[in-house]
Amino acid sequence: MRILGIDPGLQTTGFGVLDVQGHALQYVASGTIRTAGVALGDLPGRLKVLFDGVSEVVARYQPDSAAVEIVFVNVNPQSTLLLGQARGAALTALVHADLAVAEYTALQMKKAVVGHGRAAKAQVQEMVRRLLQLPGLPGTDAADALGLAITHAHAGAAMARIGEVAQLNRRQHALYKGGRSY
DSSP states (O other): OEEEEEEOOSSEEEEEEEEEETTEEEEEEEEEEEOTTSOTTOHHHHHHHHHHHHHHHHHHHOOSEEEEEOOOOOSSHHHHHHHHHHHHHHHHHHHHTTOEEEEEOHHHHHHHHTSSTTOOHHHHHHHHHHHHTOSSOOOHHHHHHHHHHHHHHHHHHHHHHHHHHSOOOHHHHTOSTTOEEO
């Protein structure tokens, strides 16, 4: 199975691609999609760059499923709204490509990769490097995306089995703590 992890951001969106065979994880690719070439005030233009970039990654690496970070409310509501729109552009590109999309919080990803939910970005980078036996540290956004793919590789099968047994009702579906899968 090939998993694409996406760490959404309006200026920089990280992506990471892994192949999973049983419990073995194999690094395929990672990187970032940047919107720096588009004017800061051109939100539709930035969202188009993100949509096109995620679509290009999907077309190039042909993943079987995707994992995206769930966004929470930050201190600045305007930043939260902009990040939500960037996340929406990435999700739309994934769903447009008919990919199954699972969602995990940053806390869930850090707990799965590092062992505790309050891990620093440097800790996530180092653990991703170790788990995937990379020669160097991935960038912070790419490391987060790879961490999401790792989380999905470990938790995705269990979530799928739970979903087969018990259908999610509306109240359970909206819980952020448990993660979501569509």
